[in-house]
Amino acid sequence: MEDLPLNDLDAFTAIARERSFRAAARKRGVSASSLSDSLRRLEEHVGVRLLNRTTRSVTPTEAGERLLQRLTPALSEISLALQQLDVFRDSPSGTLRLNVPIIATRLFLPDLASRFLKRYPRISLEIVGEDTFVDVLAAGYDAGIRYDERLDRDMIAVPIGPRRQRYVTAAAPDYLERRGIPGHPRDLLEHECIRHRFLSGAALPWEFERADETLVITPKGPIIANTIEMQVSAAVTGLGIIRTFEEVLMPAIERGELVPILDDWVTEFSGPFLYYASRKHMPPALRAFVDFVKGEPRKEG
Template identity: 45%
Template sequence: MRREDWPDLVVFAAIAEERSFKKAAAKLGVSTSALSHSMSALEERLGVRLLQRTTRSVAPTEAGERLLKTLGPAMADITTAVDHLVAHRERPAGTLRLTVHRTAARRFLGPRLPAFMRQHPDIAVEVAVEDGWTDIVARRFDAGIRIGESIDKDMVSVRIAPDERAAIVATPEYFTRHPKPRTPHDLGAHRCVNYRHVSSGALYRWEFEKDGRVLNVSAEGTFICNDGDLMITAALGGIGLTYTWESEVTDHLASGALVRVLEDWCPPFPGNFLYYPSRHHVTPALRALIEALRYRP
């Protein structure tokens, strides 16, 4: 490989992974025209087409896919080697890329970030807020924040919040028109606010457990969204029953704005954890973030 090929290979990998010249340009901090020039020069030198371009999409060719499979691990090894060098710096520095679900970003990460970044001015933080499951290794995130039970066993996890409980709630007025459900099976007679997963497109099945018995219920309703705050707003508006977290509606329950049902079917479950690959080298920057977010009862 010639010396001039390496920067162009980095460009190719970014475009192939992002499936977009525009997104790759933003990621690398260069113009789309510069990327296009680099790719054309690389393909001309190699004598093979690596990307299939249309007016609407970009995708690797068969040759490009083969190159990417080899190039990806090699680039990851180089990145790790550079990270190890940076880790020897006395002061935590570098960029932390995190994938965080929406509620954790609002409640646990966001409030603590200002103090963390004032304390560590050499650390840059990039947060992708996304509720679906994310492969942090493939997408090169340093860490993620998710509910404990959804984290793979081969990850290292650090608790950042207490246990949670589900809460099924509606307004008092709603229950003047509908009898309170006594078991999850009674939900079929109710109007429910549903959550749709963006990644899979599937509706969330309401989860219940009592005396070792586990039930997953497909709730019926006329309102569906992909935002927890909007679901609570819908419940407050009387649209129907909403499945949410107890900690998200504590004030509404205390004020009487919402009424809880099926509480005996909602045992505690593991709360939010920061997690990262077990084989991942913990840089000073990540270690500093872990200590800033670690849950201390």
């Protein structure tokens, strides 16, 4: 085993995580054929098949799954050891992998990431936006962004982005002319509503708050989508009533394409957090990002 290259082990880990040669190749910035060659060499060295490959899927064998579980922390430690050499350089370097909700990639993360990378040009960011709640460490990420109800209690959480956000309700003027203006959230049960479905398949009910009163309803409507763009477009064309982040709807409201309704029933909640595991030796790229976020002025909305 002494002549087994670490690159081949790293290639196997990438393919097994992504369940795809092409996806792993894109993330590594190499060709799929080079990853295939690495996997072939590795399987020849260990003498067992590590991945089952078909034209449609790539899945680890039992041996491959066991190797992946042992390799992931080991390769992370090797990567961290190399990154620690940054203390001898002028500025930190390396790749920082973040798992974030899609809304963060639209509302505040692009601007923050741009300013961070201008300050630390030797660091590269790999940002995966998804609304499924993965174990960031097990999936190979350095950190994640989550709202407080989704935070694991054994993780460190640092405020990032706006500190207070609001859910508002709106509809197109022509829809309100045709169907009338709801005066209470219960009235929405008689209206067409545009809902969001997460990739996990969950479609959450709508929650409303007024003073000390909380009301939860499950509206119905002609369209349910997992993208904000589709939902807003459907609302603007008059298909129904939408309820989502105020920042998302504000451009259409300012253009007069949507009209806010149920103003007394706006739901306010705390903003997102950057969260990561407590480590004695934090990767330099993550340390730089955490310090950068901590130095950001706190915006209330």
